[in-house]
Amino acid sequence: MDYLSKYDLLGAFWVTVQLTVLSAVGSLVWGTLLAAMRVSPVPLMRGFGTAYVNLVRNIPLTVIITFSAVGLSSTLGVVLADKNEHGFFEVNNFRLAVLGFTLYTATFVCEAIRSGINTVPVGQAEAARALGLGFGQTLRIVVLPQALRSVVAPLANVLIALTKNTTVASVIGVAEASLLMAEMVEKQADLLPISALFALGFVVLTLPTGLVLGWIGRKVAVKR
Amino acid sequence: MRLSRVLRAGAVVTALALSVAACGGGKKADASDSLVDKASSAKKLTVGIKFDQPGLGLKKPDGSFEGFDVDVARYIAKELGVDAANVTFKEAQSKERENLIKNGDVDFIVATYSINDDRKKSVDFAGPYFIAGQDLLVKKGNTSITGKESLNGKNLCSVTGSTPAQNIKDKFSKEANLQQYGKYTDCISALLNGTVDAVSTDDVILAGYAAQYPGKLDLVGQPFTTEKYGVGLKKGDTKAQKAVNDAILKMENSGDWKKSLETNVGPSGYKIPDAPAITEK
Numbered sequence: 012m013d014y015l016s017k018y019d020l021l022g023a024f025w026v027t028v029q030l031t032v033l034s035a036v037g038s039l040v041w042g043t044l045l046a047a048m049r050v051s052p053v054p055l056m057r058g059f060g061t062a063y064v065n066l067v068r069n070i071p072l073t074v075i076i077t078f079s080a081v082g083l084s085s086t087l088g089v090v091l092a093d094k095n096e097h098g099f100f101e102v103n104n105f106r107l108a109v110l111g112f113t114l115y116t117a118t119f120v121c122e123a124i125r126s127g128i129n130t131v132p133v134g135q136a137e138a139a140r141a142l143g144l145g146f147g148q149t150l151r152i153v154v155l156p157q158a159l160r161s162v163v164a165p166l167a168n169v170l171i172a173l174t175k176n177t178t179v180a181s182v183i184g185v186a187e188a189s190l191l192m193a194e195m196v197e198k199q200a201d202l203l204p205i206s207a208l209f210a211l212g213f214v215v216l217t218l219p220t221g222l223v224l225g226w227i228g229r230k231v232a233v234k235r
Numbered sequence: 236m237r238l239s240r241v242l243r244a245g246a247v248v249t250a251l252a253l254s255v256a257a258c259g260g261g262k263k264a265d266a267s268d269s270l271v272d273k274a275s276s277a278k279k280l281t282v283g284i285k286f287d288q289p290g291l292g293l294k295k296p297d298g299s300f301e302g303f304d305v306d307v308a309r310y311i312a313k314e315l316g317v318d319a320a321n322v323t324f325k326e327a328q329s330k331e332r333e334n335l336i337k338n339g340d341v342d343f344i345v346a347t348y349s350i351n352d353d354r355k356k357s358v359d360f361a362g363p364y365f366i367a368g369q370d371l372l373v374k375k376g377n378t379s380i381t382g383k384e385s386l387n388g389k390n391l392c393s394v395t396g397s398t399p400a401q402n403i404k405d406k407f408s409k410e411a412n413l414q415q416y417g418k419y420t421d422c423i424s425a426l427l428n429g430t431v432d433a434v435s436t437d438d439v440i441l442a443g444y445a446a447q448y449p450g451k452l453d454l455v456g457q458p459f460t461t462e463k464y465g466v467g468l469k470k471g472d473t474k475a476q477k478a479v480n481d482a483i484l485k486m487e488n489s490g491d492w493k494k495s496l497e498t499n500v501g502p503s504g505y506k507i508p509d510a511p512a513i514t515e516k
Binding site: 073077080081084085086097098099100104181182183184190191192193194196197198199200201202203 | 329330331332333334353354356357358390395396397398400401412413414415416417418421424425428430
């Protein structure tokens with residue numbers, strides 16, 4: 012493994028971390044909105060939420076990511092960076108990957124949050140409505156805070172899955188950990204030790220995530 | 236500091252990998268289980284090829300195989316005394332090639348396998364049976380790209396993590412933008428719709444794609460690297476190396492070598508080079 016110093020391992024894993032964090036924030040926001048739609052009293056929004064979740068979560072992630080680059084960007088001409096700038100592809104692909112991960116992971120976030128909403132007794136929402144709060148207020152002030160506190164552990168699962176899913180971004184050339192792994196395997200012809208090293212890298216990323224979020228989940232859980 | 240931490244992690248992993256390898260039982264190839272003996276006694280062989288490279292190694296929808304690598308593999312098998320019908324093809328993706336040979340999943344590999352020193356640490360090569368070079372494929376009528384000197388401000392495409400992609404990163408990253416996709420077909424579609432100006436990899440691979448879209452794509456024809464394609468063999472099997480080299484020579488001299496290239500990649504207008512001299516002995 013004397014060739015390790017030739018490669019920027021930490022740089023590659025840093026891109027993985029960036030992809031994960033940005034997509035996690037994006038999917039938390041979009042997933043919460045989707046969950047709100049799925050429990051809303053408006054049939055159109057409910058229908059959209061249900062259709063979106065069932066459609067997107069059943070498409071393989073590789074297809075979504077490849078489509079975001081080959082279909083959306085390359086064929087339909089949607090670009091998320093300055094086309095004339097040097098290094099356009101790197102920036103554009105990174106943003107497209109974040110977009111793809113966000114759209115995909117949001118479906119799982121939505122379902123986790125929706126299951127959390129179901130843990131809040133119906134009486135609470137009814138009481139809130141009786142006090143004169145509207146749907147949005149009920150959700151925002153009464154239901155969601157309790158729902159989120161009960162789904163920290165399932166959301167940690169989604170985050171860990173997302174961290175590992177970011178390896179798919181290499182199919183559109185985002186220079187994250189698995190792309191470096193492909194380069195190293197190609198050059199060094201040493202598959203097993205290199206794979207083990209990258210597997211270890213992902214464990215280093217995800218193990219603390221699970222432990223910390225598990226602890227937080229227990230701290231904030233609503234005791235009923 | 237940063238480096239030492241990485242190295243320490245590396246040491247742990249190496250130890251782990253070594254212990255795994257020890258469990259696997261490293262059976263050394265000795266004279267008795269040479270490829271040559273296996274072929275003459277079992278009368279069948281398993282060969283690793285690419286399944287997704289038109290003109291070289293392609294699995295067709297009906298399950299049959301075609302391409303130059305396929306022809307070379309069949310010829311070698313025939314010379315070792317195995318009929319084409321008894322040759323089983325197995326997909327050998329680039330990153331798995333060494334392990335397929337080491338574990339004995341395939342008897343030999345003919346899959347655009349470039350001979351290099353790092354690979355020679357884990358496998359032996361016979362050949363080369365072909366010398367390719369990294370080149371550029373452009374849309375027909377594109378005269379602005381004439382070779383590696385004219386890449387300023389151009390968008391290139393190659394496959395994620397592949398040697399050609401790394402070459403571009405190392406040599407032309409200042410001039411050109413590199414788009415990496417998981418498959419060459421994605422690069423070709425990006426080339427056809429104009430997102431990238433050129434696709435870059437070994438010329439003979441590009442010729443295979445150009446032959447798929449007759450009249451739409453042009454090979455620039457100014458290779459800037461040398462890739463010697465060898466036949467991958469189990470480390471230490473010198474008997475097989477000699478037999479395979481003889482088979483390659485025979486194929487070249489009989490004219491079958493040239494004929495196969497002409498049918499498989501000829502339609503692209505690719506100029507078929509002379510047969511290379513055997514260097515791996």
